[in-house]
Amino acid sequence: MIQIKDLLEVLPLLIIAFSAIFILLLEVSIKKSETVIFGFSLIAILAAIATSFNYFNKEMIIFNQFLRISNASLTFSVIILISMLITVIASKSYIEKENVNFGEYYSMLLFALMGMMLMIFANDILIIFIGLELMSVCFYVLAGFLRLRQKSNESALKYFLLGAFMTGFILYGIALIYGITGTTNLTLIFSDAKVLTNYVFIIGTALLIIGFMFKIGVFPFHMWIPDVYDGAPTVVSGMLSTAGKIAAVGTILPIILAVNILNFKIIFSVAAVATMLYGNVIALAQTNIKRLLAYSSIASAGYIFVGVASMNEFALRGIAYYLIAYTFMQLGAFIIVAMLEKKDDGSRDYKNVDLDFYKGLGKRNPVIATFMTFFLFSLAGIPPFAGFWGKYYLFFAAIKSNQIWLAVVAILLSLIGVYYYLKIIVYMWFSESLEPVSEEKFSFSDTGFAATVLAVIGTILFGVDPNLFFSLFKFVTP
Amino acid sequence: MEGYTFTLLIPLILFATFLLIGLAGGKLKPIISGITGVVSLSVVSIISYITAYDYFFVNGKVDGVFGKIIVYDAEWLRFTDSLFIKMGILLDPISVMMLVVISTVSLMVHIYSLGYMHNEGGFSRYYSFLSLFTFAMMGLVISTNIFQTYIFWELVGVSSYLLIGFYYNRPSAVAAAKKAFIVTRFADLGFLIGILLLSSLTGTFDFVELTNVNGSAITAGSSVLFMGLSSMTWALILVFIGCAGKSAMFPLHIWLPDAMEGPTPVSALIHAATMVVAGVYLVARLFPLYALSAPVALEMIAYVGAFTSMFAAIIACTQTDIKRVLAFSTISQIGIMMVGLGVSGYAAETGLGFTASMFHLFTHAMFKALLFLGAGAVIHAVHTNEISGMGGLRKYLPVTHITFLVACLAISGIPPFSGFFSKDEILVAVKEKDSFLFYFESIVSGLSAFYMFRLYFGIFWNRNTTYEHTPHEAGMSMKIPLIILAILAAVTGFIPFSEFVTSDGIPFISHIHWDIAIPATIVGLIGITAAFIFYKKESDLSDKAAASLGGFYNTVHKKFYIDEIYIFVTKKIIFNMVSTPVAWFDRNVVDGTMNGIASVTNFVSEKIKRFQSGQLQQYAFVMVTGMIIIIALIFYFLKN
């Protein structure tokens, strides 16, 4: 039976769910509701973050075994909430600039957030599926939110068709798992060690994992990422590449660790290497910063999979740390790109997203250029920024699982990354602006600026004091 | 230990200065930023000197041993219960010595820059970067553990990148900065893997534990073999790759000559006295490990150092840009230091190589900084880097002339200048270990005398070039550092180094070995004489030969004969057959390989990005194929 007190145990989820619905009501009942809605979603997310911290160190399975609250799932959900918080703040001025300031934008964000949290807390494949679809459907809409732009349309269509296609495979995998075990409850499924030797069950699990590899963007299921991030509204691209990825990792990681088939290890390692190689190498040839960041996000998926492939107790710490660092630096970089984008003048295309535009930015706008430099240094993994520790913990996990070769290859490939991040920094500080300079409209009252400051604080704070993260999220030292 | 807590001020003051100048810099008058930098550096220097005095003469020695003193150590990061990272300050002979070297040279450069940079833009930016660099370098030398070293190591890399690229409107400076950053980053990769391996073998990052002779770290990882070497040896070789990158050992030296694009005082600070010796310092820091558990790695260091010193010395003979000559000379001298470390044993007098190497590091910092600052004064006066545009400057720049001469004598190893003593000690240590290396290094030493005096005569004697603007001596702010450094370069050789800095902390007395010192001095004098013959007078070599033929038929016939041989040997054989090909090899093959890797990657990138065709169904097809392959693999694994 579901008990009433269970509702109290999932307060963050309820807050997000109710506010998502409530925003729809606000949208129709108040005129000029945009600012109210913005404030409301901000408060909802902050409340969800604040309440989340009550549940640490209380392992429990609730709601008729449908949900499971654990430190790991709480950590991932807080990271997602932080990512969403920054996204919401940055979105306000962006969608105003693009003249699509509608309340449902926030509602979509919150519904997606709810889906993500649902699938992270899920203890039943059914809930995972519902959460996944709730998230994906919202993402399709958000990717196509600038519906007058062909690029945005195309991005949404590609995302939608490939996503739905992949959903089919995930479902097929779930059906196979269900067929063998007769249940969709994860606790029950993994309580019987015999199933782990069953071919059909393993194929089913593999299909499920592959479906999530698609969401994370691991080779060879990464093909959609550059096109979708390129075409989607820039803030949304940032959100997709952080929150979307974190949700998928946070959901599938416990399953991978529970299945723990050693043969998967080699597949994950090879996938990780291929992903890092593909992302880093193609990023070199990019001339559009959104695409460059998209390829860099593919490379990041590769680093995350280095952690996944190590499948030991260090993996979870490494991945969680990398993800929070990644949230700040990647989202921060995307938001800066969004802020510098030119206001829509009816040309129906994104302006000022070429790398050439970044030439001489340091002189035109030193504050923004400094922030961008921080994010890029962090992405390149240079101490003392958070990205360095993220990579460090991931590679450390790989070494601890006796995959030194994987760590070495990963470090080597991340070196290619240093090259193209550095290229942007060189453009910003050491190159002259191209004539004529297409002037970016920028002011410090831009909410994007506040979001960037948050991201910078995160990047530096977690870079200078990595222990903060582990004490904040109650990680036990293994 | 209490009593030294004031050393905490060293990094704090420097960091505060960086923040102050960096943040407020735009609003301050440039000269205020400069003065602030100089004042803060003076304070830091005084603290360093007090520390050194206290450590070496008052409190440092306990039972006749200079021990390691942990002044401060805060836990910063915890990996596992036994493995954590601290941040702190470690004082021992070499770190205290480095404090003195860095603060002295940095102070000189700060003062000198007041004059040198005064009509450049970005004065405040320059000083804030200088403070950042000094901070990073100080943090590096006082590290209590290898991880702290790594972090400051990277910070040093970043600040040096900023300083090399200071003239950012010059494309060549930007390219040089990028190259320096990427090459050293590449080497740091080895360093990072080495650290990871080292920490997983020994379970600690701490220098005190790592280098404790009776501790477990020395024996850890000695049994596991990989390709015939123990895993400890591999770890230490990987660490050395990082050192080779920072210290510009072959083949990772390619960034240093290009780095001369930076302002000259920066070259003096970073690329002569401090950053480039960080690699030597780190090897010295881990020396007990190298000496006791990985002699193979140490031997490798000796040979890499020897090869680099010869290679760079030969190239230095052919360069015409005076800063590049100095750059190659630096590479060569650092090679000599590495040789000193490589041949050294551990403990007491067998550790002479260690002491000698540190001694040479110390004296080299002084005279090389002096050479760079002198070169800066010359460039300041004549506005060119090319040696062909100089000559006869002794009349115009008397102070620079004398101080430069002192430095040249010091580097050539002429008594009683400082280089003589340190080089002599290195040669003694080398001879005990390996007589082949001894002769090899003696030749290098002769060559260094030759190319330095080639530079000296080329700048200050030679022809009387007419200048557009009459060159004049720079202001006091530039003269004073030159004079101070010249005094130091002249007298620091008399410091009885072995009584302070030794491999195991136990002082011993070393003497000058005249049986080696005299031949070495003679070799140096031969080099100087050769340079004198070729470069003192106005005409160049071929003209000179012609003049001898035509005019002075009655002059000693032999002299002509010797000249001919010299011309043949140097011009035809050494220059054409050895130096030019070696320089070509360096430019095209070593450099080319590095550039080649970069352009191949770019090329591949351009090609395979077409794979991302934009066609939805192709994407779906790739995904389905990937899925089928993965499922097939799973079946394959399950069957086996």
Next chain:
Amino acid sequence: MIEINYYLIVSAILFCTGVIGVLVRRNAIVIFMCIELMLNAINLTFVAFSSFMGNVNGQIFVFIVMTVAAAEAAVGLAIVIALFRNKESVNIDEINILKW
């Protein structure tokens, strides 16, 4: 009583038909219909398992899948319409301004 294998084989064939359809058809709407075919094949699998094991979980799952498919259809068709307004085509080969 028909064995469960027959149901499973039929549904697998339907599923593969859907996959191939997605890979070869050029019209975005038809591709989407092929995806629907895949989902329905899965529904068949679920029902077959469910009835074979006498366990209703699978049938509940089918309802959820149908709901989700409906939601996806609503969003998907809206996206196709938005694209059609700008591009006047739903031929997937022509939708490739985003590439490389």
